[in-house]
Amino acid sequence: MAQGLCKNGTAKKKRLLPLALAAALAALPFFTVRAEALPASVTQLAEVLGGVHHLRTLCGTNEGQLWRNKMIEMMGTLSPGEAERQALIKHFNDAFYRYRNAYPNCTPTATSQADRLMQDGHRLAEELAASGLGR
Numbered sequence: 001m002a003q004g005l006c007k008n009g010t011a012k013k014k015r016l017l018p019l020a021l022a023a024a025l026a027a028l029p030f031f032t033v034r035a036e037a038l039p040a041s042v043t044q045l046a047e048v049l050g051g052v053h054h055l056r057t058l059c060g061t062n063e064g065q066l067w068r069n070k071m072i073e074m075m076g077t078l079s080p081g082e083a084e085r086q087a088l089i090k091h092f093n094d095a096f097y098r099y100r101n102a103y104p105n106c107t108p109t110a111t112s113q114a115d116r117l118m119q120d121g122h123r124l125a126e127e128l129a130a131s132g133l134g135r
Helices: 002-006 011-026 040-058 066-078 082-102 108-131
Strands: none
Touching (some): 040 066, 040 082, 040 108
16 A cells, blocks of 8 residues: 555655655754744644644555654644643644544545645745744
8 A cells, every 4th residue: 555655657756755844844943832923834734744644654654653753843843832732732633533534544535635735744844944933
């Protein structure tokens, strides 16, 4: 099933996208999030990570807890307050379960959705890193 994520002529690009997203997440600047300063893109990224965690595991990418760990890393980098931390976890979990309910099996549609989420996540992470939040 892992091959299903890489079969439509863009195999190299699809193999590199997870690395690009992980690198973009690593580039996020260090800052402390306050309740009034939590950008919508941070919660969107939490949702993307939750969806990616389900879909890529479902389709056999053998990445284990990579995307859950990236969420933990992101929260460590952001150092949100407890209320914001709980909100980010809720966004991650809600997306995970939403995608799990929508895609109980690996299908071409599930792999396409995983690819779209990876692209969205990469874009969001790059935007957050470029914004220099907290600097």
